Amino acid sequence: MTSAATMNATATPLPAEWRDFLALTKPRVMTLVVFTGLAGMIAAPGAIHPVLGFTAILCIALGAGAAGALNQWYEADLDAKMKRTQGRPLPAGRMDRQSALHFGVGLAAFSVILMFFALNLAAAAILTVSILFYVFIYTIWLKRRTAQNIVIGGAAGAFPPLIGWAAATGDVATLPVLLFALIFLWTPPHFWALALFVKTDYANAGVPMLPVVAGERVTRVQIGIYTVPMIAAAIAPWALGLVGSIYGWTAIALNLVFAAFALQVALRQSQPNDTMQPEKRLFKFSILYLFLMFGAVIADRWMA
Ligand code: HEM
Numbered sequence: 001m002t003s004a005a006t007m008n009a010t011a012t013p014l015p016a017e018w019r020d021f022l023a024l025t026k027p028r029v030m031t032l033v034v035f036t037g038l039a040g041m042i043a044a045p046g047a048i049h050p051v052l053g054f055t056a057i058l059c060i061a062l063g064a065g066a067a068g069a070l071n072q073w074y075e076a077d078l079d080a081k082m083k084r085t086q087g088r089p090l091p092a093g094r095m096d097r098q099s100a101l102h103f104g105v106g107l108a109a110f111s112v113i114l115m116f117f118a119l120n121l122a123a124a125a126i127l128t129v130s131i132l133f134y135v136f137i138y139t140i141w142l143k144r145r146t147a148q149n150i151v152i153g154g155a156a157g158a159f160p161p162l163i164g165w166a167a168a169t170g171d172v173a174t175l176p177v178l179l180f181a182l183i184f185l186w187t188p189p190h191f192w193a194l195a196l197f198v199k200t201d202y203a204n205a206g207v208p209m210l211p212v213v214a215g216e217r218v219t220r221v222q223i224g225i226y227t228v229p230m231i232a233a234a235i236a237p238w239a240l241g242l243v244g245s246i247y248g249w250t251a252i253a254l255n256l257v258f259a260a261f262a263l264q265v266a267l268r269q270s271q272p273n274d275t276m277q278p279e280k281r282l283f284k285f286s287i288l289y290l291f292l293m294f295g296a297v298i299a300d301r302w303m304a
Pocket residue numbers: 028029030031032033036084138149150151153154156157158183187190191194287290
């Protein structure tokens with residue numbers, strides 16, 4: 001019987017199901033990426049034609065999916081070393097690297113070209129920057145080199161509100177820049193909460209994530225530190241009068257909860273055999289938090 005590894009070595013294309021191509025796009029993470037892009041588009045002044053709006057969101061989804069595929073193409077070796085990622089199509093041997101590369105490049109080109117012709121240059125340009133940022137700056141350059149990888153590289157995932165706004169207006173403005181800042185500053189607490197409880201996986205794979213290279217204490221303090229400007233970025237649109245009170249009160253409630261969870265993580269020290277419940281709670285809540293914050297942007301625009 002020919003094993004997947006042997007087939008890879010002889011460069012024979014492996015049968016890849018459509019499910020594997022879907023998995024390359026990191027669909028679960030993409031839902032939130034797309035939602036923040038949609039909120040940016042809805043928050044923009046004026047009304048975009050529904051067909052164009054749908055096309056813009058499709059382009060963001062395809063661009064983010066392409067970025068995810070290229071990320072998995074490049075780091076199949078790392079993914080093979082971590083429990084969380086071993087089952088992905090490349091490390092599991094269900095797909096050859098070339099198929100992933102072709103799929104990623106094709107999808108990236110298609111999303112950008114469609115965005116340019118259906119929407120505008122600004123949206124296509126920011127989409128291009130975010131794909132390139134995630135692939136080259138985060139995945140290829142920073143991820144294996146510095147514990148600041150996700151601080152700088154995390155900007156890639158913060159662009160969608162700007163893309164959505166630019167798709168609707170052809171321009172950028174203060175509100176989408178603040179929404180960019182919110183996601184940018186949210187990323188460190190989001191990721192480091194998770195990194196605290198999957199630290200061993202990253203250590204085994206040799207990825208220099210903060211808890212691995214600087215230790216738990218520093219990571220906890222950094223989570224606390226980033227939470228402060230994140231809250232400021234979350235409140236700023238309301239303080240500056242760019243959004244109404246539906247957003248404002250939702251932001252206050254959500255940020256109080258976030259602050260409480262983050263503070264608990266920041267002040268804690270794990271014990272031997274710790275189940276890391278506060279860290280898991282902060283990570284899970286970080287996702288709900290961003291969904292609700294951007295939901296509030298949409299609700300505010302529709303209901304105000
Ligand atoms: C460099 C920045 C980031 C890093 C390193 C990171 C890392 C991670 C990791 C490792 C997971 C675990 C789930 C998995 O196995 O895929 C995760 C989950 C998730 N992340 Fe992030 N993330 C980042 C930024 C973002 C951004 C910008 C968003 C969206 C705006 C996002 C949305 C999500 C969502 C929705 C999940 C849950 C997925 C699920 O249910 O499996 N992340 N993130």
